[in-house]
Amino acid sequence: MSTRHTYDLGVIGNCAYLALIRQDTSVQWLCWPRFDSSFVFGSLLDTRKGGEFSIKPAEDAAFNTRQYYLENTNVLCTEVESAEGRYRVTDFAPRFAQYDRNYKPLMFIRKLEPLEGLPRVRVVCEPVADYGQQQLTRRRSSNHIAFLGMEEEMRLTTDIPLTYILEQEGFVLTETRYLVLTYGAPLEAALHSTAEEFLRKTVQYWQRWVKSTSIGNFYQTQVIRSALALKLHQYEDTGAIIAATTTSLPEAPGSTRNWDYRFCWMRDTYYILTAFNNIGHFEEMERYFHYIANISTKVRDKYQPLYSISGAAQLTEQELPLEGYLGNKPVRIGNDAYTHIQNDVYGQVLVALLPLYVDRRFVGAERADSEKMMYEALRLIKETMDMPDAGLWEFRHIAQYHCYTYLFHWAGAHAARKVARYLGNTEIELMAEELTRIAAGKIEECYDAQRGVYTNAIGSPHLDASGLQLILMGYLDPNSERARTHLRELEKELKTPEGLFYRYRHPDDFGTPETTFLICSFWYVEALACVGRLDDAAREFEKLLGYTNHLGLLSEDVDAKTGSQWGNFPQAYSHVGLVNAAYRIAKRLDRPNFV
Structure with missing residues (x-):
């Protein structure tokens, strides 16, 4: 019997956008600002022109992963284990009720937690535009990296040292870190407390929806x-x-x-x-x-x-x-x-x-x-x-x-x-x-x-x-x-x-x-x-x-x-x-x- 091909992907979204995340943590597909817009990450269709957003072990050695949803939600967890340790990436698109409406921003949140040992990770974030035909320019600020060249600014706000991301350098994960990618309106509020509050409210929203x-x-x-x-x-x-x-x-x-x-x-x-x-x-x-x-x-x-x-x-x-x-x-x-x-x-x-x-x-x-x-x-x-x-x-x-x-x-x-x-x-x-x-x-x-x-x-x-x-x-x-x-x-x-x-x-x-x-x-x-x-x-x-x-x-x-x-x-x-x-x-x- 031939090898069985399955899509090694999980889907997240908030009814404003959708993203597909592979078991190796790479974002294989994400279109902004609409479902039918160009991808900003599209390595699913082109490994060279599709850009990359991944959180992999820093050493290119073998690693194992386990991917699952938090029960009755569209919040996706990927656990990665290498020789140096184990960590979890929690990916979600915020969605919850606010001011009598559903809050569903063009915001993609990645929570990165150490689970065991001293895992060394490398974060790569290289979005593209116009179906990979256009490279974006980067502007470094004190706590974020702006990606310019699309109709609106894309911004990665994080508490990971920006140098590690810009130079794609590995670092030891000793505490929980957050990455928030936005299109248009950026995240202006406190990173840690906002990401945690959005995660809690999003989990609550989906579990109530299922109920x-x-x-x-x-x-x-x-x-x-x-x-x-x-x-x-x-x-x-x-x-x-x-x-x-x-x-x-x-x-x-x-x-x-x-x-x-x-x-x-x-x-x-x-x-x-x-x-x-x-x-x-x-x-x-x-x-x-x-x-x-x-x-x-x-x-x-x-x-x-x-x-x-x-x-x-x-x-x-x-x-x-x-x-x-x-x-x-x-x-x-x-x-x-x-x-x-x-x-x-x-x-x-x-x-x-x-x-x-x-x-x-x-x-x-x-x-x-x-x-x-x-x-x-x-x-x-x-x-x-x-x-x-x-x-x-x-x-x-x-x-x-x-x-x-x-x-x-x-x-x-x-x-x-x-x-x-x-x-x-x-x-x-x-x-x-x-x-x-x-x-x-x-x-x-x-x-x-x-x-x-x-x-x-x-x-x-x-x-x-x-x-x-x-x-x-x-x-x-x-x-x-x-x-x-x-x-x-x-x-x-x-x-x-x-x-x-x-x-x-x-x-x-x-x-x-x-x-x-x-x-x-x-x-x-x-x-x-x-x-x-x-x-x-x-x-x-x-x-x-x-x-x-x-x-x-x-x-x-x-x-x-x-x-x-x-x-x-x-x-x-x-x-x-x-x-x-x-x-x-x-x-x-x-x-x-x-x-």
Whole structure:
């Protein structure tokens, strides 16, 4: 068996920025001032141009590390042990309530503590700008180093002698030290007491957040970690939720399927909102609703498949002169998928709007423009009903009449019909009723009666894991023989012996997919639970937990043969899948303490 590749990384963040920290303490990825800005540390994609921020043993001898989160938080600890001693680096992004708001500065705090012996450490801090194309100039002050050349000043404030950092000299760690890196507003307060207070308040914030979630006993620890990871991917300023922290980590080595995932995909809306609803987190749902509503007011002719975190529409794809993750090129920023026709988005928006009406926590004012949005989405469904599209998986040069698109036409119109009835809007109700019927007819055109399965598109023989959603969205009655047969056929063609699921097995623009897509595996688990195969669902769910990294974090793709993690990381969508699958099983189990 080949060596298993996992991302040796932990994620921290505060809903204003995200950072990835390796087990050797190096910051492999940190973009400032936004999720989709240039990295200031990006050695994940280029070991020479990516800059460095690390706290390693001064002697270049071997050392061991252990990385873990403080329980129920996004505060990351890395313990390092060498021949000279042992020390701990605690990394966190401050986040806590202050003056009736969440305090979430562009501030990265590293606490450095000696644990045993007399460890000698070397601190390197060399940020870069413009994706490694620009070196920053340094200015030394009495207690900080300023890095100049970006729009705003970056500053490292520390009680470590600046000479040791500037000259990258090793020193003996005899007492606790602090490093605070800021972008824009610097740290003006006392270093030690402020860092400790921010750490205490941040730990408290995350632990309270977890306490306020409604999570059953089914693999509770793993669901909590997924919920915490998912929360970090919401850019709180606008409410957008990005697909993943990174760009250009390959879906498989040498595949060139290296995409920028730091954007908000409309097609993920329903699943993400379902996940937050399943863990009882209303605030995140509400923020995301507002982001979607803001985009909806700007839409004229069509929704794009994705938008930036600010709602910007143009996401021009570019290739950067970087070496790539483990040499995998190209490195891309932007994503040309924004130009694609992906017609399931209209149904996604309608299904997402439904809670505005059926959830009594929302009040009337929040529904103000929703009737207009609903009418516009239905109009766009009607206009695109006979139009081929790129589909869920965003084929770049293949347009088909996709079953999944018609499923969301059906689900969106179905949701609109309920809402229209609730509002007493007969015009919208009749329009929605007609579109529900037409969409159902189109879905039935995808049915292969000989095999008893719905194919991926009208006239196509190929199967696609998105067909699992016919069961999950309630189009197929989960108690029916048709649903069970459909699921068995998808299993036969797309499931690996290890329980993983391919998106599809037929060639696309880049050849035949080499890795399985983790969200599809979680959809499979949900479908098993839906059709009443609960023991199978629980067993397959447990298998999937084996594909996390050392911290319980999930990538986008998994190589079925080696169990290797590939694709962008951490992948919010995979964590959404875990949360929703666990919820579906827990709900069906009459044994709450199953595990």
